[in-house]
Amino acid sequence: MTDTTHDTTARRVRHFVDAGYPDAGPVEAAVEGAVYRLGDGTVAKVWEHRQGSDLRRMQRFYADAAAHLPFDAPEILTVEDIDGVPMTVERELSGAPLARRIRTDDPEVLPEAVDCLVGVLRALAAAHEVAEVKELPVLDEERPLWEGHATFGSALADLVERRVSRCAGVFAVQVHDFYRKRATLIEKLRSLPRADEAVVHGDIFPETVLVDDELRPLALVDYGFLSTGGDPRFDAAVTAARFPAASERAPEITRRLTARFADEFGYAIDDLLLYRAAYAMAxxxxxAPGGGDEHCAWCVSVLEDPAVAEVLRR
Structure with a gap:
């Protein structure tokens, strides 16, 4: 933790203590910001890249999701402000992250763990109330992903085009034939037919699925990074790749999960590989501005995967 981060954390904890939460303390840094346990069955989440209006829309989406999903979604109790940064106070959810229950570097992943992921993906694919979530921006952008678009593929193509240019230099050096792959990906995304729209979480992996002792899903958390309405194949594609830990067996695990999801839902593997490439570029x-961190290196590995490269060669 840097000195600046430490000072920010200490200042925020003092804020919560002064607000009547004497047991407040930091929990973890989520993708979208820092999380603090307040000690009364609630947590506070500080959102570094969101506006209050986005979070109120997220609040309405969570309430709707809770009525349509067979597991818990976060529940935003209030939207507040701390040091000029928006914050939500949310009900603390039960369950432990799936990552604490299993080894994600083992190709022989427990069948119960894979069944858990299948159940989560199936539930999201059946959640078609997407009006609120389609209005959300993604990543650190300010406008909704869908603004000016009629299809998910077109919206995703524009996102890729905007974002990948910011670290094209890194990719040009490390990804074989990068510029042609980028052009092919964008063209293929734009030509995708309209799919039935469902809730897309955008970043499901073992830390975001909370489970009980039998590995049954109790809640899905950390919406917001790439959450939107769109093609449920996107979540399946990302989940299979994000599930395994960084190990030499990760490619094998990803291939097995990709095949399982394709078989379970009737998805074409080429479509999953296409969406995986889109996630990596976007x-x-x-x-890290301009790339160059561990996540960027992982994205390079996705684009260098022979199966992904083959899809982007056609």
């Missing part, structure tokens, strides 16, 4: 500099 998020490559999500955590």
């Amino acid at each position: 998020t490559s500099d999500a955590f």
Whole structure:
């Protein structure tokens, strides 16, 4: 933790203590910001890249999701402000992250763990009330992903085009034939037919799925990074790739999960690989301007995957 981060954390904890939460303390840094346990069954989440209006829309989406999903969604109790940064106070959800229950670097992943992921993906694919979530911006952008678009593929193509240019230099050096791959990906995304729209979480992996002792899903958390309404194949594509830990067996695990999801839902593997490439290009500099961090290196590995490269060669 840097000195600046430490000072910010200490200042925020003092804010919560002064506001009547004497047991407040930091929990973890989520993708969208820092989380603090307040000690009364609630947590505070400080959103670094969101406006209050976005969070109130997220509040309405969560309330709707809770009525349509078979597991819990976060519940935003209030939207507030701390040091000029928007903050939500949310009900603390039960369950432990799936990552604490299993080894994500083992190709022989427990069948119960894979069944858990299948159940989460199936539930999201069946959640078609997407009006609120389609109005959300993604990553650190200010406008909704869908603004000016009639299809998910077109919206995603524009996102890729905007974002990947920010670390094109890194990709040009590390990804074989990068510029042709980028052009092919954008063209293929734009030509995708309209799909049935469902809730897309955008970043499901073992830390965002809360489970019980039998690995049954109790809640899905950390919406907001790439949450929107769109093609449920996107979540399946990302989940299969984000599930395994960084190990030499990760490609094998990803291939197995991709095949399982394709078989379970009747998805074409080429479509999953296409969406995986889109995720890699769109998020490559999500955590470090210009790329160059561990996540960017992971995105390079996705684009260098022979199966992904083959899809972008056709």
